[in-house]
Amino acid sequence: GQNIDQPTEMTATEGAIVQINCTYQTSGFNGLFWYQQHAGEAPTFLSYNVLDGLEEKGRFSSFLSRSKGYSYLLLKELQMKDSASYLCAVGDSNYQLIWGAGTKLIIKP
Amino acid sequence: DVKVTQSSRYLVKRTGEKVFLECVQDMDHENMFWYRQDPGLGLRLIYFSYDVKMKEKGDIPEGYSVSREKKERFSLILESASTNQTSMYLCASTPLTGLGPGANVLTFGAGSRLTVL
Numbered sequence: 001g002q003n004i005d006q007p008t009e010m011t012a013t014e015g016a017i018v019q020i021n022c023t024y025q026t027s028g029f030n031g032l033f034w035y036q037q038h039a040g041e042a043p044t045f046l047s048y049n050v051l052d053g054l055e056e057k058g059r060f061s062s063f064l065s066r067s068k069g070y071s072y073l074l075l076k077e078l079q080m081k082d083s084a085s086y087l088c089a090v091g092d093s094n095y096q097l098i099w100g101a102g103t104k105l106i107i108k109p
Numbered sequence: 110d111v112k113v114t115q116s117s118r119y120l121v122k123r124t125g126e127k128v129f130l131e132c133v134q135d136m137d138h139e140n141m142f143w144y145r146q147d148p149g150l151g152l153r154l155i156y157f158s159y160d161v162k163m164k165e166k167g168d169i170p171e172g173y174s175v176s177r178e179k180k181e182r183f184s185l186i187l188e189s190a191s192t193n194q195t196s197m198y199l200c201a202s203t204p205l206t207g208l209g210p211g212a213n214v215l216t217f218g219a220g221s222r223l224t225v226l
Contacts, residue, residue, distance in 0.1 A: 004151060031213065042113075042199065042217035043152075087152070091213060096167075099151030 002026045004100035006088050011106045012078055020073045020086050020103045028093025034062055034073045035087040037102065043087055047073070075105075083107045112136070115200050115218035122225050128187040130221050132200030139205060141183035142215065143167075143175065146197040155198075158183055190225045197222050 003025045012018040024032070031050040035043035049055055049064035049071060061074040073086055088100040116131035134141065142157040144167075154167030156175040164175050172194060176184045183202075187194055201215040 008149075033214070035215075040220075042219050043215075044217070045214045048214070089152075095213060096154065097152075097213075097215070099153075101149055101151045 002092060002098045004088055004090060004098055006086075006100040006103045008101070009104045009106065011108060012075075014078055014080060014107055014109050016078050017074065017076050018078060018105065020075075020088075020105065022071045022073070022088035022100055024069050024071070024088070024090045024098070024100075026090045026092045026098050028091075029066060030091035030093070030095050032062075032064055032071050033089045033091070033097065034071075035089065037085045037087060039084070046086075078107050080107050080109070113200055113202055113216050113218035115198075115221050117221050118219060120221060120223045122190050122223065124191060124225060126190050126225075128190050128223065130185040130187075130198055130200075130223070132183045132185070132218055133181050134183075134202040134216070135181065136202075136204075136216075137180065138202035138216075139180075140203045141177065142201045142203075143173075143183065143185045144199045144201065145169070146199055146220075152199065155185065187223075190223075192225050195223060195225045 006022045034046040036046050037043040047062040049062050054063045059076045064071045085102040085104045087102045089097040113134045122128050143155040144152040146152050153169050155173050158164045158177040161180050174186045198221045200218040
């Protein structure tokens with residue numbers, strides 16, 4: 001079967017760095033996506049990886065290892081507004097997205 | 110920016126009622142999707158559409174139907190609402206299908222939170 005695993009909840013301190021992991025098993029691979037979802041709001045696109053390596057976008061970076069079925073989202077210089085859920089999704093062989101349950105990130109002052 | 114608008118943010122319905130959830134996108138996207146989101150679960154695809162009058166079942170189509178009479182509008186219909194359909198419903202669209210983030214990045218509406226009593 002197809003499966004995406006990510007931690008349910010993480011806590012970090014304002015100004016610190018946090019890494020949210022995502023492991024996947026899917027039939028085929030057509031890219032890995034990270035979305036951010038604030039409570040009560042729609043998910044918004046953060047990053048996309050299709051090749052191995054690190055993609056950096058400001059304070060956020062996303063890493064992919066296809067051979068290990070593994071990705072992480074790295075958030076630096078954490079701000080209170082980064083408190084949200086972070087959703088990992090993988091495109092399968094039919095380009096349909098398989099979603100993880102999301103990681104709720106709590107930022108403390 | 111692409112905008113996806115869902116007509117109702119909050120709905121309360123009774124068991125057995127027919128429910129219509131409307132979604133409109135304004136950027137001429139080809140593909141439209143309906144997901145439901147429940148605590149502790151990933152987004153689950155109900156139905157999607159690649160073109161006008163075309164629809165494809167997702168992972169959990171039972172108890173739902175859809176309509177896409179115009180390119181910009183994709184409606185989700187609950188023929189006879191049940192309490193297990195209480196959920197957050199998210200509509201989304203993408204321009205194309207294929208490789209690359211531009212083709213597959215979903216733009217979501219704000220969601221419709223449905224409670225069935």
